[in-house]
Amino acid sequence: xxxxxxxxxxxxxxxxxxxxTYNAGMSACEKGGQWEHALSxxxxxxxxxxxxxxxxFNAGISACAKCGQWGxxxxxxxxxxxxxxxxxxxSYSAVVSACEKGGHWKQALSILKTxxxxxxxxNVIAYSSGISACATGGQWQQALSLLDGxxxxxxxxxxxxxxxxxxxxxxxEQWQQALLLFAGLRAVRxxxxxxSYSAGISACEKGGxxxxxxxxxxxxREARTTPAVxSYSAGVSACGKGGEWQLALxxxxxxxxxxxxxxxxxxxxxASVLARRAASGSMRWCCxxxxxxxxxDQISSATTPLSVRA
Numbered sequence: 514x515x516x517x518x519x520x521x522x523x524x525x526x527x528x529x530x531x532x533x534t535y536n537a538g539m540s541a542c543e544k545g546g547q548w549e550h551a552l553s554x555x556x557x558x559x560x561x562x563x564x565x566x567x568x569x570f571n572a573g574i575s576a577c578a579k580c581g582q583w584g585x586x587x588x589x590x591x592x593x594x595x596x597x598x599x600x601x602x603x604s605y606s607a608v609v610s611a612c613e614k615g616g617h618w619k620q621a622l623s624i625l626k627t628x629x630x631x632x633x634x635x636n637v638i639a640y641s642s643g644i645s646a647c648a649t650g651g652q653w654q655q656a657l658s659l660l661d662g663x664x665x666x667x668x669x670x671x672x673x674x675x676x677x678x679x680x681x682x683x684x685x686e687q688w689q690q691a692l693l694l695f696a697g698l699r700a701v702r703x704x705x706x707x708x709s710y711s712a713g714i715s716a717c718e719k720g721g722x723x724x725x726x727x728x729x730x731x732x733x734r735e736a737r738t739t740p741a742v743x744s745y746s747a748g749v750s751a752c753g754k755g756g757e758w759q760l761a762l763x764x765x766x767x768x769x770x771x772x773x774x775x776x777x778x779x780x781x782x783x784a785s786v787l788a789r790r791a792a793s794g795s796m797r798w799c800c801x802x803x804x805x806x807x808x809x810d811q812i813s814s815a816t817t818p819l820s821v822r823a
Contacts, residue, residue, distance in 0.1 A: 531563045539572035543579060551576035552585070567598050574607040583608075583615035587624070602633050609642040618650030625659075637668050644677035653685030660694075672703050679712040688720030695729075705736070711744045718751035726751035727760065742773050 535558040542551035555573045558565050570593040577586040586608045593600055605628040612621035625643040628635055640663040647656035660678045663670050675698040682691040695713045698705055705713075710733040717726035730748045733740065745768045752761040 531561060532558065532566060532569065535561075535563065536566075536568050536572055539569065539576065543572055543576035546576075546579055548573075548576040548580045548582050548585070555589075565596065567593065567601055567604065570596075570598065571601070571603045571607065574604060574611070578607040578611035578614065581611065581614035583611040583617055583620065586611035587620065590624070600631075600633065602628075602636055602639065605631075605633065606636065606639040606642060609639055609646065613642050613646035613649060616649050618646040618652055618655070621646035622655065635666060635668070637663065637671055637674060640666075640668065641671070641674045641677055644674060644681065648677050648681035648684060651681070651684045653681040653687050653690065656681035657690070670701070672698065672706055672709065675703065676706070676708045676712060679709060679716065683712045683716035683719065686716075686719045688716040688722055688725070691716035692725065705738070707733075707738055707741050707744070710738060711741060711747065714744050714751070715747040718747040718754070721751070721754050723748075723751040723755035723757055723760070727764075730764070740768075740771050740773065742768070745773065 535554050539551045539554045542548070542554065551573050555565060555569060558569060570589055574586045574589045574593075577583070577589065590600060590604060590608050593604060605624060608624045609621045609628075612618070612624060621643055625635075625639060628639060640659055644656045644659045644663075647653070647659065656678045660670060660674060663674060675694055679691050679694045679698075682688070682694065691713055695705065695709060698709060710729055714726045714729045714733075717723070717729065726748050730744065733744065745764055748764050749761045752758070752764065
């Protein structure tokens with residue numbers, strides 16, 4: 514009897530040690546973005562007659578999530594349940610994230626609902642991934658509903674949660690809602706980051722609110738948040754839509770002062786503004802002389818009368 518017990522313990526030890534080795538390998542593949550190798554190890558674990566645990570499946574799901582393989586991540590969640598194992602918060606959060614990265618907001622919300630209907634306690638990561646999925650799908654109302662649900666669950670939203678909701682409103686062209694969320698972020702004593710500011714500025718640009726866009730840009734500089742080209746591009750575009758070509762030129766000068774290179778969007782926007790306003794050549798080049806040749810040529814071409822080009 515004692516011999517059988519010792520043998521069972523040794524066999525169990527080998528089982529655990531073998532599984533740990535496979536799990537470590539899958540975790541390494543997940544960190545390296547090698548989802549195919551991670552799944553290969555999971556299959557190998559089963560073929561070696563080692564029973565995978567929740568950690569094994571989570572490593573595979575996370576690897577798929579990181580690479581946007583949402584279909585495979587969902588399949589692994591089904592396999593996990595079929596193996597008489599209970600998904601945990603990591604399992605659900607990773608699948609929601611995979612659906613978000615794959616641009617499938619409906620599937621993300623379906624998995625999130627399954628999580629909320631289960632005995633597993635949701636966390637901020639799961640909700641934030643769901644909100645991001647709604648942002649990707651342009652579902653701003655769903656995003657706001659999830660943010661409310663996060664608070665109702667007595668969880669504290671973080672900057673990622675708010676950024677995802679602001680982005681959803683920006684894509685849905687709901688500039689007022691975006692600004693309300695931006696204010697809400699500050700109300701809960703969170704500091705906006707470059708994503709918060711850029712999404713807010715872009716929302717104002719889409720709503721044709723250049724004054725609000727400029728206010729956020731100024732606040733971003735005062736907060737000493739590292740600026741990004743996309744923030745200035747949205748500001749330039751907002752001024753362009755408002756017919757404020759002088760403000761657009763001023764922003765582009767500031768962009769150069771902070772040592773950022775204007776992108777194609779900035780150049781195209783400025784070219785459009787100058788073409789509409791028939792700006793003089795001296796005004797045009799005093800701000801653009803140090804730009805890369807491609808952007809400079811874009812502006813020159815767009816603002817040169819057709820008769821001259823001929």
